[in-house]
Amino acid sequence: MGPARDVSALRQLLAGLEAERLPGEASSFTLGAAGTGEIALGRGTLHEVQAERGADQPAAAGFALALALRAGQAAHLPPIPASPAPLPLAGPGNAPPVPLRPGARPVLWVRQDMAEAELGRLDAAGLAGLGVDPAGLVLVRAPDAAAALRAGEDALRCSALGAVLIEIWGAPKVLDLTATRRLCLRAAAAGVTGLLLRGAARSVPTAVATRWRVSPVPSLPLEGHAPGAPAFEVRLLRHRGGPEGRRVEGGTWKLEWDRETCSFRDLPALPRAVVPVPAGGPAGADPAPAGRERAVAPFRRAG
Amino acid sequence: MKNALRLAAVDRQARRCGLAPGLTLADARARIPDLAVIEHDPVADAAFLEAIADDCDRWTPLVALDGADGLVLDITGCAHLFGGEAMMRARLLDHLERRGLGATAVIAGTPEAARALARASRGGVVPPGGEARAVAPLPVALLGIDETIASGLSRAGLKTMGDLAERPGTPLAARFGVELLVRLRRTLGHEDVRIVPRRPLPACIAERRFAEPIGRAEDIEGALAGLVGDLALMLEARGEGGRAFEASFFRADGAVRRLKVETARPSRDAPALMRLYRERIAALADPIDPGFGFDLVRLAVLRAEPLTPAQVSLDGRAVAEEEVAELTDRLAVRLGRERVLRFSMRDTHDPERVSVQVPAGEPVPPMARPEFLLPRPLTLFDPPQPVEALAEVPDGPPLRFRWRRVVHEVTRAEGPERIAPEWWRVPGGAPGAPHARELTRDYFRVENREGRRFWLFRAGLYDREPAAPRWFLHGLFA
Numbered sequence: 154m155g156p157a158r159d160v161s162a163l164r165q166l167l168a169g170l171e172a173e174r175l176p177g178e179a180s181s182f183t184l185g186a187a188g189t190g191e192i193a194l195g196r197g198t199l200h201e202v203q204a205e206r207g208a209d210q211p212a213a214a215g216f217a218l219a220l221a222l223r224a225g226q227a228a229h230l231p232p233i234p235a236s237p238a239p240l241p242l243a244g245p246g247n248a249p250p251v252p253l254r255p256g257a258r259p260v261l262w263v264r265q266d267m268a269e270a271e272l273g274r275l276d277a278a279g280l281a282g283l284g285v286d287p288a289g290l291v292l293v294r295a296p297d298a299a300a301a302l303r304a305g306e307d308a309l310r311c312s313a314l315g316a317v318l319i320e321i322w323g324a325p326k327v328l329d330l331t332a333t334r335r336l337c338l339r340a341a342a343a344g345v346t347g348l349l350l351r352g353a354a355r356s357v358p359t360a361v362a363t364r365w366r367v368s369p370v371p372s373l374p375l376e377g378h379a380p381g382a383p384a385f386e387v388r389l390l391r392h393r394g395g396p397e398g399r400r401v402e403g404g405t406w407k408l409e410w411d412r413e414t415c416s417f418r419d420l421p422a423l424p425r426a427v428v429p430v431p432a433g434g435p436a437g438a439d440p441a442p443a444g445r446e447r448a449v450a451p452f453r454r455a456g
Numbered sequence: 457m458k459n460a461l462r463l464a465a466v467d468r469q470a471r472r473c474g475l476a477p478g479l480t481l482a483d484a485r486a487r488i489p490d491l492a493v494i495e496h497d498p499v500a501d502a503a504f505l506e507a508i509a510d511d512c513d514r515w516t517p518l519v520a521l522d523g524a525d526g527l528v529l530d531i532t533g534c535a536h537l538f539g540g541e542a543m544m545r546a547r548l549l550d551h552l553e554r555r556g557l558g559a560t561a562v563i564a565g566t567p568e569a570a571r572a573l574a575r576a577s578r579g580g581v582v583p584p585g586g587e588a589r590a591v592a593p594l595p596v597a598l599l600g601i602d603e604t605i606a607s608g609l610s611r612a613g614l615k616t617m618g619d620l621a622e623r624p625g626t627p628l629a630a631r632f633g634v635e636l637l638v639r640l641r642r643t644l645g646h647e648d649v650r651i652v653p654r655r656p657l658p659a660c661i662a663e664r665r666f667a668e669p670i671g672r673a674e675d676i677e678g679a680l681a682g683l684v685g686d687l688a689l690m691l692e693a694r695g696e697g698g699r700a701f702e703a704s705f706f707r708a709d710g711a712v713r714r715l716k717v718e719t720a721r722p723s724r725d726a727p728a729l730m731r732l733y734r735e736r737i738a739a740l741a742d743p744i745d746p747g748f749g750f751d752l753v754r755l756a757v758l759r760a761e762p763l764t765p766a767q768v769s770l771d772g773r774a775v776a777e778e779e780v781a782e783l784t785d786r787l788a789v790r791l792g793r794e795r796v797l798r799f800s801m802r803d804t805h806d807p808e809r810v811s812v813q814v815p816a817g818e819p820v821p822p823m824a825r826p827e828f829l830l831p832r833p834l835t836l837f838d839p840p841q842p843v844e845a846l847a848e849v850p851d852g853p854p855l856r857f858r859w860r861r862v863v864h865e866v867t868r869a870e871g872p873e874r875i876a877p878e879w880w881r882v883p884g885g886a887p888g889a890p891h892a893r894e895l896t897r898d899y900f901r902v903e904n905r906e907g908r909r910f911w912l913f914r915a916g917l918y919d920r921e922p923a924a925p926r927w928f929l930h931g932l933f934a
Binding site: 287 | 775776777778779780782783784786787790791795796797798799800801807810811812813816820823829830831832833834835836837838862867868869870901902903905906907908909931932933934
């Protein structure tokens with residue numbers, strides 16, 4: 154074998170590595186909203202979702218779960234039109250109350266015990282409310298971050314899963330470049346999408362394909378001033394490669410999750426200024442300035 | 457008896473000196489002044505006997521305790537593995553001797569005959585059909601009957617089992633009860649009833665014996681891998697898969713360590729099972745201590761279920777389910793079954809009971825399908841967290857509330873959704889009843905100025921339920 158063949162073999166190897174790093178069209182998914190049309194997230198890599206502040210963790214979890222749903226949808230299926238009628242599932246009397254997509258793969262959620270202690274336990278009805286089929290979710294409760302990462306690594310090897318959500322509390326020492334790079338490699342090998350969900354902790358360098366920072370925004374109200382569909386403000390902090398390896402500019406979008414179509418859509422501008430209910434009441438007369446609220450410790454850390 | 461300290465048991469040397477159980481300690485001390493005495497501890501004795509019984513699993517899987525000082529082994533079909541009955545008995549005694557245990561062993565056709573002979577003789581092998589002759593000279597007390605019956609028999613001049621055997625059965629049963637006759641028949645070998653083993657009989661077993669005990673971790677793993685392969689073949693021949701497996705490591709000095717793994721679905725996939733065992737061994741809090749080495753490693757299938765070869769469907773769905781089950785098994789072995797969960801929903805309106813979490817591997821109850829989907833939070837607090845809330849009108853939504861030392865201004869609210877407790881389930885009856893402990897809850901879905909969404913409820917209705925209403929935060933929306 155001559156040196157020329159060696160070089161070509163190396164080139165092929167490099168091309169393979171590049172392909173792994175820069176996912177093509179087929180193995181990526183978008184958010185589904187018009188405003189973020191260009192942004193594609195690769196399947197078979199690791200994405201990180203951070204909460205803007207500690208108290209935003211539920212919103213970050215919801216966003217990550219929505220990403221997991223979109224990643225877990227069969228790539229070849231056409232987008233499902235908005236139809237409120239639930240698709241029936243095989244098996245008598247067994248159909249979940251949510252439109253279950255054919256070809257949807259199970260999602261595995263690794264949750265650290267600390268997250269459960271702080272945010273409460275996952276609820277099947279709440280999952281269904283976001284469009285997740287509770288029967289298609291496996292929850293793994295890990296006692297600490299190291300166990301969570303290890304369980305996540307194992308889960309990412311299982312190519313039958315649609316996505317693996319790893320929820321890590323705080324910024325533990327074990328979560329570093331090496332650990333996340335390992336997760337990335339596992340995800341690439343099996344083609345499973347990994348989602349690293351982190352609370353608002355000190356930012357640590359991680360080897361992820363995209364990094365999002367999420368905070369909730371006031372939702373588009375329903376009739377009677379009721380809270381509407383989950384709404385998020387997402388900031389793209391990092392994107393390692395666009396569709397053709399182009400660098401993607403970060404940005405901030407306000408999105409709303411639609412569980413019927415299993416996709417995001419742009420949050421329309423609010424019809425009017427948000428005022429407390431009822432306007433002119435005791436709370437409305439003296440609206441607390443935003444700055445003062447921020448000064449208060451947003452989240453209790455322990456206890 | 458009469459507050460005297462008595463000997464409960466004596467060792468071989470003491471017996472040679474003329475001491476016997478039942479002798480008072482004072483008498484014994486008078487005969488042997490430097491007698492070593494240890495206080496009788498029945499609990500420790502029982503534990504020790506259990507440990508010996510564990511070790512005796514190496515001879516046969518059917519071992520039962522016999523009183524406080526005996527073991528019964530059912531060696532049907534096992535003797536040839538150890539070179540015949542006489543050879544097996546010799547090896548068993550030799551094995552116990554090496555642990556410093558003296559024992560009398562008798563092999564007989566029925567457990568009762570062996571039991572009586574072991575208590576009265578020096579041990580041996582009773583030839584097939586020779587039980588009646590062998591037990592004939594034994595005293596009737598060894599039948600394991602009541603003291604009063606034994607003394608009644610001896611008053612009647614029936615001192616040995618041979619005397620009893622010569623008598624017609626009916627008058628004996630009429631005088632002393634049927635129990636005596638049943639025991640006699642069994643001891644004489646006329647009737648054979650199997651023992652009830654202390655551990656359930658496994659579906660199938662594979663084992664490796666080592667002439668030289670093994671102690672290195674790689675050797676142990678290699679032995680286990682071989683056993684898993686053997687079992688996989690056995691299970692395949694039976695058309696079954698195992699749900700629960702147990703590996704037993706028999707140490708040369710008699711200690712036994714058992715490791716159990718369970719799978720979510722019947723499995724005979726040797727590499728997958730081996731991965732489970734590696735996880736299990738890695739997750740042990742106290743690692744396997746080989747001591748002076750293991751001379752027997754055994755793998756048993758405790759529970760087997762039919763497993764037909766799967767037809768690989770075109771979409772690979774069956775394979776995918778298989779893969780997920782294997783993953784959850786592995787995680788369950790490492791983290792514990794209660795940490796790998798699947799979800800289902802109950803048909804109830806009580807938000808705390810709707811969601812069901814089932815440990816992986818257990819059957820998931822069918823999902824109840826609500827008529828329409830009410831908005832429910834992603835996470836629920838259990839128990840709900842008390843908050844200080846301020847509402848404008850008594851029955852209305854809160855204007856602001858304080859949770860975890862932060863004040864949240866409510867900008868949007870929906871409610872109330874009134875949920876009464878399931879009065880047929882809770883003690884005290886329906887809310888409003890004088891002894892009701894649970895109150896009606898009015899739930900509100902609220903959003904604060906930053907867009908965070910909460911699920912609050914007010915426990916208790918104004919004017920209609922006795923206690924003053926209090927506010928709680930029950931869940932967080934995404």
